[in-house]
Structures are given as C-alpha cells and as structure tokens.
Amino acid sequence: MTARTLSRFVSAAFLAAAIPLVSPTHSATAAACADIEVVFARGTDELGGELGLTGISFVEAVRLNAGGRSVGAYGVDYPASSDFTDRLAFADTVLRGIEDAQRRVEYIAASCPGSRIVLGGYSQGAAVAGFATRTGVPDGVPQEYRPYLPAPMSPAVADHIAAVALFGKPSDRFMADAGAPAVSIGAPYAGKTIDLCIPADTICNGSPLGRPNTLHTLYSVNGMTLTAAEFAAPRF
Numbered sequence: 001m002t003a004r005t006l007s008r009f010v011s012a013a014f015l016a017a018a019i020p021l022v023s024p025t026h027s028a029t030a031a032a033c034a035d036i037e038v039v040f041a042r043g044t045d046e047l048g049g050e051l052g053l054t055g056i057s058f059v060e061a062v063r064l065n066a067g068g069r070s071v072g073a074y075g076v077d078y079p080a081s082s083d084f085t086d087r088l089a090f091a092d093t094v095l096r097g098i099e100d101a102q103r104r105v106e107y108i109a110a111s112c113p114g115s116r117i118v119l120g121g122y123s124q125g126a127a128v129a130g131f132a133t134r135t136g137v138p139d140g141v142p143q144e145y146r147p148y149l150p151a152p153m154s155p156a157v158a159d160h161i162a163a164v165a166l167f168g169k170p171s172d173r174f175m176a177d178a179g180a181p182a183v184s185i186g187a188p189y190a191g192k193t194i195d196l197c198i199p200a201d202t203i204c205n206g207s208p209l210g211r212p213n214t215l216h217t218l219y220s221v222n223g224m225t226l227t228a229a230e231f232a233a234p235r236f
Contacts, residue, residue: 033072033108033111033112033114033115034069034070034071034072034112034115035066035069035070035071035114035115035116035236036062036066036069036070036071036072036115036116036117036118036162036236037071037072037073037074037108037112037115037116037117037118038055038058038059038062038071038072038073038074038117038118038120039074039076039101039104039105039108039117039118039119039120039129040052040054040055040058040059040073040074040075040076040119040120040121040122040125040129041055041075041076041078041080041097041101041120041121041122041124041125041126041128041129042054042055042075042076042080042121042122042125043080043121043122043123043124043125043126043168044080044081044082044123044124045080045082046080046122046123046125048220049075050075050076050077051073051075052075052122052125052220053220054122054123054167054219054220054225055073055075055120055122055125056220057219057220057221057225058120058165058167058225058228058229059071059073060225061225061226061228061229061230062118062229062232062233064226064229065229065230065232065233066233066236067233067236069236072115074104076097076100076101076104076121076125076128076129077096077100078093078094078096078097078100078128079092079093079096080093080097080124080125081093091148091180093124094124094127094128094131094180095148095149095150097124097125097128097132098128098131098132098149098150099150101119101121101128101129101132102132102150102153105117105119105132105153105157105160105161106153106154106157108160109156109157109160113160115160116160116161116162116235116236117160117161117162118161118162118163118164118165118232119132119133119161119163119164119165120164120165120166120167120228121165121166121167121169122166122167122168122219123167123168123169123170123203123212123216124170126166126167126168126169126170126183126195127169127170127175127180127183129164129165129166130164130166130169130183130184130185131183131184132153133153133161133164133185133186133188133189133193134152134184134185134186135152135155135186135187135188136152137149138181138182138183138184139181139182139184140176140180140181140182141181152186155188158186158188158189161189161192162192162232162235162236163192163193163194163228163231163232163235164185164189164192164193164194165193165194165196165228165229165231165232166193166194166195166196167196167219167224167225167228168196168197168198168201168203168204168216168219169183169195169197169204170183170203170204171197171203171204171205171206171207172206173206173207173208174203174204174206174207177208192235194227194228194231194232196219196224196227196228198215198216198218198219198222198224200213200215201213201215201216202215202216203216204216
C-alpha cells in the first residue's frame with residue numbers, strides 16, 4: 001500500500017467512523033441502478049446502522065476504487081443476534097439474513113442487469129454472506145432446519161456478482177462450538193471471494209468459542225476493507 005493510498009484510506013475511515021456517509025436503501029424502487037451495488041451484512045450488535053462500521057468503511061473503499069462509477073449500498077436486514085447459546089435463535093437470525101441478502105442480490109440482478117454486485121459481510125454477517133452463495137445444503141445442517149433454508153440463488157446470478165468480501169468470518173471451530181455448520185462458499189463464487197482474518201482474531205482464527213477480543217473490532221480501520229476493495233476493483 002502506497003503512502004498516498006494509505007492517506008486516502010485513513011481519511012475515508014475516519015469520516016466513515018464519524019458519520020454514516022452511506023445511506024443504505026431497503027425499498028426496491030428507492031434509487032436508480034448504480035454501476036456498483038454493495039450488499040453488506042453487519043456484524044453482531046455492530047454500531048453504524050444497517051451497514052455497520054465495517055460495511056461503511058468497505059463501501060467508502062469501494063468508492064475510492066470505482067473509477068468514478070456510481071456505488072450504491074444495501075445493508076442486509078436481519079437481527080444480528082448476539083445470543084449464540086440459543087441455537088434456535090442463532091439459526092433464525094442467520095437464516096433471515098441469508099434470505100434478505102439473496103433477495104436483494106436477485107432483485108438487483110433482475111432489475112439492474114448492468115450493475116456489478118459486491119456481496120460482503122463482517123463477523124456474523126460474513127457467515128450470512130458466505131451462506132448466501134451456497135448452491136446446496138451445507139454439510140452439517142440438522143435435518144430439522146433444512147425445510148427453512150432459503151432456496152439457493154439461480155446460477156445465472158453468479159455472473160452479476162463481481163466479488164464476495166468476508167471480514168472476520170467465524171471459523172469452522174467457532175461455528176461447530178455454536179452448533180452450526182461451517183460457512184461454505186458456493187463453487188461459482190469461490191474464485192472471486194476474499195476472506196480476511198486478523199491472525200490473532202479469536203473469532204476467525206480457529207480458537208474455541210468465546211468472547212471476541214479487541215482485534216475483532218478493527219476491520220473498519222486496519223486497512224483490510226481497502227484490501228478487499230482493491231481485490232474487487234478489477235472485477236467491476
């Protein structure tokens with residue numbers, strides 16, 4: 001990362017932390033088609049409104065790399081519950097997030113076929129975004145939950161998704177300890193997915209289930225949202 005790029009990112013990050021620069025839309029007719037649409041699922045109890053601070057930072061990083069193209073943003077509408085001990089509640093919040101993320105992606109793909117979609121999420125939201133790309137039933141889903149899984153998105157939708165960006169995605173160990181299947185990425189999306197984890201972040205590095213450490217809160221300001229945006233930019 002050059003000094004100039006770092007300076008631009010830091011400025012954007014401070015602004016993103018101070019005010020919600022991005023106004024996510026939840027109405028299907030709320031805005032004209034953007035050249036790039038970011039669909040982002042916030043983390044558990046994350047500040048920053050519908051997008052969360054990580055989502056705000058990521059959208060601003062996408063704008064820095066959009067080459068003047070318009071960028072829209074949609075914050076996935078789901079509870080982002082913090083109750084990991086109640087497996088039914090945890091399953092419900094994630095399923096609601098998957099369904100809403102898929103609905104938005106499918107709407108943009110159908111209504112704005114020229115738009116390039118970037119699907120992303122942070123922490124619990126990264127699990128939501130990852131599962132939204134599935135092409136079948138993830139390994140380890142209990143039989144009683146299978147009837148409630150949203151149907152996979154149409155294979156044609158994958159052509160409209162430029163990139164998938166995951167920040168602090170819960171590890172397989174974390175998900176197993178929470179009684180949930182490992183987060184899986186559908187094959188059509190695997191080659192355009194960036195999965196970022198701070199090495200000592202106990203949520204994504206494979207540590208046993210426990211409270212997140214301070215490192216897990218740094219994705220909005222540690223430069224990784226810019227890294228993800230730079231990964232996505234050539235695919236817009």
